[in-house]
Amino acid sequence: MTKQGSNTSVVVFDLDGTLYADTHHFDYYAERLKEKLPEEKQSSFQTDYKLARDNKHTLKVGCVYDESYDLILWQLDNTVKEAYEWNGTKLSEERLKSLYSHPITIDQVRFFNIGDLWWVPRAIAIHYGLTHPEAHQAFLETRKYMMGPAFRMQRIPGLKELLEEIQYKKKLVLLTNSPEPDSEAILEKLGLKDVFAKKIFSGKKPVQTPAHFEALKRAYGVDYQQILSVGDNWINEIRPARLLGCKTVFIDNYGLGDATSADCVVSDLTAAFSFIKS
Structure with missing residues (x-):
């Protein structure tokens, strides 16, 4: 992790896996997919999902799944x-180059x-024949559960206070692939509903990541070097932002990277607070 500050004026945050660290909803999602x-496919799905969660399957966080x-x-x-x-x-x-x-x-x-x-349980479910509409329905059921009172979210200590402090010094932007209704409900639970100058939902990262950052650059009249991207998904939020010249904070939840993966690499968002604030 770098000890220097970010020296940025626009900070773009991912939502899931970034602004909260809860993971118990993934098992709920896997159950909705499995059912x-x-x-006759459910047992195999469960076996593969457990292996993948334990990082013992060929399918791992950090890879790409080619459905075709x-x-x-x-x-x-x-x-x-x-x-x-x-x-x-x-x-x-030879086979790799041909494909x-x-x-x-x-x-x-x-x-x-x-x-x-x-994406781990979803890819496994698709491997076993689930259709995309069925998988999306399982996702919506999970997000509905997350919106409700049964899903208790554990806030990241100090995050709300940090964002409330810097929202008047920096433009704070939310950029998430998740839909608006459930994302807003999650922000409400986290106490972060009113700290963002701009919120972008269903962002279609990573394909649309460069376009979103270009639009933010124009809207706020800044250079890419003045934009900081904060996220836990290296392909979605870190790599494309770095290629543009933005600063980056990589929350490496799964131990995928090293010190060169971003300007600031942490396993816990709280460890990046001073970098984000400066």
């Missing part, structure tokens, strides 16, 4: 470096960025 699968070929990919800047079958068998270089001779587009339609635990 929509044929009964049912392959698990490792890439950098959309160039596929390695590919694996579901059972862990690595594709030969991925051109850069891929991580569009969450064919190529899915498994950037956090939201």
